[in-house]
Amino acid sequence: MMYGCPIVGTEEAFEGYDIEYDKIGARCNIPKEFIDAIGQLRNSKGRLLNSAKYSRITFLEKYDTNVLKNKMTDFLRNVKYPT
Template identity: 50%
Template structure:
């Protein structure tokens, strides 16, 4: 086969991020052929706790765009918390395949089968990663980019707020 998939996790040092990516490291990482990149403040905390040859700790990244674009898949193993996760919106914006828990996709109106995969267990993450590794799908997921543009971009949300606030009668 080719080189391992690059799977990216982006997050601050918030407890739900630390819990989720540590769970992934403990339960999934040794069962898949990937390179795991961890960006953000979570990286700084985790590199003190977990050393592994498959992990690249990126820490603060001044231009996160290039890191996201270069990744094959964005991971979102988030089991705790509430509300919509910014990491999902960022991945949609860049048209990345996303493997995440039901909690990670909370609040998003998307077709989860087209987005990547919903993974709530170790075996679901392993199977989804192996599927992507075997198929070597393009890094760019057009469905995800279009979802962002049509539902979650500034322009799309502005239109929705305008409808709600001005009953659609005022044009800006």
């Protein structure tokens, strides 16, 4: 995601990521799905570029180190400690 590349992976590969599979590339679980998804990206420059852009933007908005640091800082500031 950081490098702005489309991603084609299994459901398990995307576990824990808050993404839209069709926008980032494709979610595939059998060989034919991989072949079809890669073919679609290969044959559509627009889709390829859009998937690459979505990948990079999603990384920057949700998974960049500074974003995660800020989320963790906010979380820790809002923890209610027992008195």
